[in-house]
Amino acid sequence: MYSSYGELCTEVYDLSKPLGFSFGDVEFYLERLSNIKGKVLEVGCGSGRVLIPLLQAGIDIDGLDYSEAMLDSCRRRCKELDLSPDLYKGEMHNFSKPCKYDAIIIPAGSFQLIEGRSQAIATLEHLNSYMKPNGRLMIDLFIPTDLNTNLSTTRTWNTPNNEVIIVEDKRIELNLLEQKTVSLLKYEKWKDGRLTQTELQRFPISWYGKYEFELILERIGYKEIITSADYKFMIEPDRAEQMITFEAKKPV
Numbered sequence: 006m007y008s009s010y011g012e013l014c015t016e017v018y019d020l021s022k023p024l025g026f027s028f029g030d031v032e033f034y035l036e037r038l039s040n041i042k043g044k045v046l047e048v049g050c051g052s053g054r055v056l057i058p059l060l061q062a063g064i065d066i067d068g069l070d071y072s073e074a075m076l077d078s079c080r081r082r083c084k085e086l087d088l089s090p091d092l093y094k095g096e097m098h099n100f101s102k103p104c105k106y107d108a109i110i111i112p113a114g115s116f117q118l119i120e121g122r123s124q125a126i127a128t129l130e131h132l133n134s135y136m137k138p139n140g141r142l143m144i145d146l147f148i149p150t151d152l153n154t155n156l157s158t159t160r161t162w163n164t165p166n167n168e169v170i171i172v173e174d175k176r177i178e179l180n181l182l183e184q185k186t187v188s189l190l191k192y193e194k195w196k197d198g199r200l201t202q203t204e205l206q207r208f209p210i211s212w213y214g215k216y217e218f219e220l221i222l223e224r225i226g227y228k229e230i231i232t233s234a235d236y237k238f239m240i241e242p243d244r245a246e247q248m249i250t251f252e253a254k255k256p257v
Contacts, residue, residue: 007205007206007207008204008205008206009071009072009206010051010070010071010072010074010075010206011072011074011192011204011206012074012202012204013170013192013193013194013202013203013204014072014074014190014192014204014206015051015052015072015074015075015077015078016164016170016194017162017170017172017192018051018052018075019052019078020162020164020170021162022054023054024053024054024057024058024082025058026054027054027058028113028236028248029235029236030055030112030113030145030236030248031054031055031058031059032236033233033236033237033238033250034055034059034110034112034143035058035059035062035064036238037143037238037252038059038064038066038108038110039062039064041064041107041108041141042107043065043106043107043108043137044065044066044067044104044106044107045059045064045065045066045067045106045107045108045109045110046066046067046068046069046102046106046108046109046110046135047059047066047067047068047069047109047110047111047112048069048070048097048109048110048111048115048116048132049069049070049097049111049112049113049115049116049118050068050069050070050075050076050079050092051070051072051075051078051079051115052075052078052079052082053068053078053079053082053083055110055112055113056068056079056090057079057082057083057086057088060083060088060090061086061088066090067090067091067092067093067102067106068090068091068092068093069092069093069094069095069097069100069102070092070093070094070095071094071095071096071097073094076092076094079092080092097111097115097116097119097128097131097132098119098124098127098128098131099131100131102135105135105136105137105140106135106136106137106140107136107137107139107140107141108136108140108141108142108143109132109135109136109140109141109142109143110142110143110144111143111144111145112143112145113145114145114146114147114210114248115145116128116144116145116146117146117147117210117211117212117213118209118210118211119211120185120209120211121211125211125221126221126224126225129142129221129222129225130225133225133226133227133255136255137255138255138256138257139254139255139256139257140254140255141252141253141254141255142222142227142251142252142253142254142255143250143251143252144250144251145248145249145250145251146212146213146218146248146249146250146251147212147246147247147248147249148212148213148214148245148246149186149210149212150245150246152179152181152186153176154176154179155176156174156175156176156188157173157174157175157176158173158174159171159172159173159174160172160174164194166196167196168194168195168196168201169194169195169196170192170193170194170195171192171193171195172190172191172192172193173190173191173193174188174189174190174208175188175189175191176188176189177189183211184211184212184213185209185210185211185212186209186210187207187208187209187210188207188208188209188210189205189206189207189208190204190205190206190207190208191203191204191205191206192204192205192206215232215242215249218251219232219251222251222253226255226256227253227254227255227256228253228254228255228256229253229254230251230252230253231251231252231253232249232250232251232252233249233250233252234247234248234249234250235247235248236248236250
């Protein structure tokens with residue numbers, strides 16, 4: 006019934022966040038991974054907004070994503086830049102890989118697409134199994150601050166082919182007990198007054214308190230947990246609306 010990061014979603018993502026666009030995360034991860042000598046995995050790499058600059062900086066990084074449309078976009082971009090990373094299609098909680106990593110990163114809140122604490126914990130345990138001893142896990146999380154149950158927005162983008170893409174975002178669920186929102190995203194592409202393509206996407210977001218997520222990481226066995234606000238290393242968050250990067254080490 007619903008698409009999941011399909012062709013229209015990918016096209017909007019590439020239009021709104023082109024290669025070179027950064028929330029500050031690209032520069033942050035470049036600095037934090039600069040001393041990694043082995044392989045890195047980006048989970049939820051999408052079309053390569055973060056992955057490609059890291060590749061260009063010489064970081065040996067693979068990409069994992071569930072969306073074939075996103076991976077196709079990433080492959081095209083890499084080919085244009087003469088880059089050839091290993092890109093894998095799979096879900097973050099049950100992918101299979103032939104190697105282990107010195108670092109695994111999940112930028113931009115992608116981890117929050119997982120619904121349910123049990124699935125989230127299973128994902129963290131699965132990621133842990135693919136990390137080398139002393140490997141580092143880095144995850145960006147945010148806390149939604151607009152909890153309007155009737156939240157609804159409409160945005161438009163013009164494409165290079167003289168088309169218009171309209172995205173309607175309507176919140177259909179707010180569950181404070183479960184710390185979850187669900188939105189319905191409707192994508193429409195129009196040309197010359199005619200609808201040419203459409204997609205419907207269910208978009209869940211789960212959130213975590215700062216101390217809650219630290220305790221989850223500790224429960225799984227991670228050590229040396231560091232939090233950084235808005236991509237400023239070791240600057241503790243002091244406002245709910247900040248992006249928080251959790252960095253933790255797998256013990257030997």
